[in-house]
Amino acid sequence: MTATLRAESVSFAYEPGRPVFKSVDASVSGGETVGLVGPNGSGKSTLLRVMCGLLRTRAGGVLLNGRPLSSYGGRDRARRVAFLPQAVNPAFALSVFEVVCLGRYPHMGAFGALGPRDKEAAERCMRDTExxxxxxxxxxxxxxxxxxxxxxxxxxxxxxEILLLDEPTSALDIHHQIEIFSLLDRLAHNRPGGYGILVVTHDLNLAARFCDRILLLGLNQSMLAEGPHDSVLTEPLLSRAYGAPIRVSRHPETGAPLVWAEAPREETGEKGDTPHNCRGASQHGGAP
Ligand SMILES: Nc1ncnc2c1ncn2[C@@H]1O[C@H](COP(=O)(O)OP(=O)(O)OP(=O)(O)O)[C@@H](O)[C@H]1O
Ligand SMILES: [Mg+2]
Structure with missing residues (x-):
């Protein structure tokens, strides 16, 4: 059976009377990559925390394979849903191999010893992520x-079965960004029973290229849009979400949407002032 994690009409507030979002729906199933995008502070990290059970909702529910997520035991849940937070600061020194092996804890026996299968999985995942x-x-x-x-x-x-990743490529160089998104693509699509991946990213072009569906959170506490990139990454929807002019054209080779933000126009006051994009020249030399 394909695993599905679903948030149904979830609302969450850190402080009473100040909801981050209200009545939001989101889901991810095995075999698909879903991008969760939206401006800073729109609630993407909060929604991922709600969907992995770290935060309890005030209203609505989170279901894993049709069952409330809260009804799963800790280890059982960890074997099914994994969450990569936006920032991780381990409290004590560990080697890279030890950090990777920490991921095996839901599979280890009573004495916490690593077996051959655990070591094999750790080695494979280290190779996959270079x-x-x-x-x-x-x-x-x-x-x-x-x-x-x-x-x-x-x-x-x-x-x-389900991976919830909060900005997994935010610190990566352009080569590793593509490598990691390609890896996620393979993990979701290249085998039967592939992972379900819900990934937060600010790179809308990577989301357009690699995600089967996109969820767009707005600053108005709601999910502004959900669907394939062509229906979500549009100028009107993105400009509304980000409260600024966003332009969309086509990637010349892949045909995927190519998104960029317009630079803010400088208020010059009088008609005929030097346009802002010529200001550098005047600063370097000529104008009084
Ligand atoms: N522990 C907390 N206590 C109080 N408010 C919080 C807490 N964590 C987040 N918030 C607030 O909740 C809102 C949503 O935060 P969240 O981190 O989910 O946004 P985000 O969409 O992930 O933003 P970013 O793109 O910057 O990572 C923000 O206004 C934030 O200030
Ligand atoms: Mg965040």
Whole structure:
């Protein structure tokens, strides 16, 4: 059976009377990659925390395979749903290999010893995320992007059915961003019973290229749109979500939407003032 994680009409507030979102629906099923996008503060991280059970909703519910998520035991839930937070700061020094092996804890026996299958999974996930050469390094000494790939390896080693990833590529260089999104694509689509992946990203172009569906959260406490990228990544919807002019054209090779934000126009006051994009020239030389 294909795993499905579904948030139904969920509302959440950190403080009474100040909801982050109200009556929001979101879902992800095995075999699909879903992008969760929206402006800073719209509630993407909060929604992921609600969907993995770290935050309890005030209204609505989260169902895993049709059953309330809260009815699953901790280990059982961890074997099915894995969550990669936006920021992780381990409290003590561990090697890269040890951090990746932490992902195996829901599968370990009573004495917490790593078996051959655990080590095999850890090795495979380190290779997939290109961190095996870092295996002996102290995690705390890694660069931001290296840390992010190690944490992803750890989550993958958990071998869940559903992956909830909060900005897994925010610190990665352009090559590793594509590598990781391609890996997620393969994990969801290249085998029967593939992962269900719900990924938060601010890179709308990566979301357009790799996600089967996109969820767009707005700053008005609601889900503004949900569907394939063509129906969600439109100028009117994005401009409304971000409260700023957003332009959309087509990638010349892939044909996917190509999204960018317009630079703010400078108020110049009088007609005939120097346009803002010429200001650099005047600063460097000529105008009084
Ligand atoms: N622990 C908390 N206590 C109180 N308010 C919080 C807490 N965590 C987040 N918030 C607030 O809830 C709102 C949603 O935050 P959240 O982190 O979910 O946004 P986000 O969409 O993930 O933003 P970003 O793109 O910046 O990561 C914000 O206004 C934030 O300030
Ligand atoms: Mg966030």
């Amino acid at each position: 961190v095996d050469h870092l295996r002996g390094r102290d995690f705390l000494t890694l660069s931001g992007g290296e840390r992010q790939r190690v944490l992803l390896a750890s989550i993958l080693a958990q071998e869940p």
